[in-house]
Amino acid sequence: MLDPVTQIKPPRISPILRHGGFAIGGGVLLLLVLIAIFAPLLAPHDPFVQSLGERMKPPFWHDGMGPGHWLGTDQLGRDYLSRLIYGTQISLVIGFGAVLISGFIGISLGIAAGYFGGWVDTCINAVITTRLSLPVVLVALAIVAVVGGSLTVVLLVIGLLLWDQFAVVARTATQQLRNAEYVSAARAMGTTHMHVMIREILPNIRASLIVVATVEMANAVLIEAALSFLGLGVQAPLPSWGLMLSEAKNFMFFNPWLITLPGLCLFALALSINLLGDGLRDIQGEKR
8 A cells, every 4th residue: 555645746836937937027027017007106207397407317326316316317307217117108009019910910811821722822921921021120210211200100110010920920820720620620510711710720829929929029119219219219208218228328428327227128128028938938838
């Protein structure tokens, strides 16, 4: 007879807890989302109010900090902490908005190409190949330079340029599932092609698409920052982190915190999204 102690199975550890990167990335991203949502409550000052008498005040670890300005002020006397907090809203709006637009376009094209095949696949594959041949940043720069920079324009341009990876992954995954038994059974029951693609195929490729979404979200945030840094993205006085980097480049040797702080914010956001995506990929691989 076996000892009852030997029959005790070790407790199962959740896949999420086994992946430190996933937990860290998800925690940091959740924190940034909460900061963006509660920005009006967290910001100690109005991020748009200028005070030339308080300009270029250093942060709290330097002498001469302005009253109430924990991270100092910029060249126009605006509270830097408040602008960083509100900048979280812009980066997350660009990230999530661009992923929604590009995801809708890419997933629709990819599933249609993989499901129907034939001439539909050939035409959509040609469109995907054409998009892959275009450099995203250069095309975005050209479009924004012609149309003009604004939050809406940047969001639309990035969203319309980042759909290719969604389409490639959705097309490949759909090709593997279109002859599955449950798909054939749904077609035999007389359901429409749209119903099969949305209700049968899409839920089964969702995990791979979520991983792609995290990668493209990080790309969208960095592209917006690059466009704003070049003066062609989000326009002043909106507190975009990329625009803050651009405004601070002339003071980087004398007031380095002006360029370091928004750079660290961008780094934290991009890293958290990538860690989250890597963790999702690993968890998905374990389930398989």
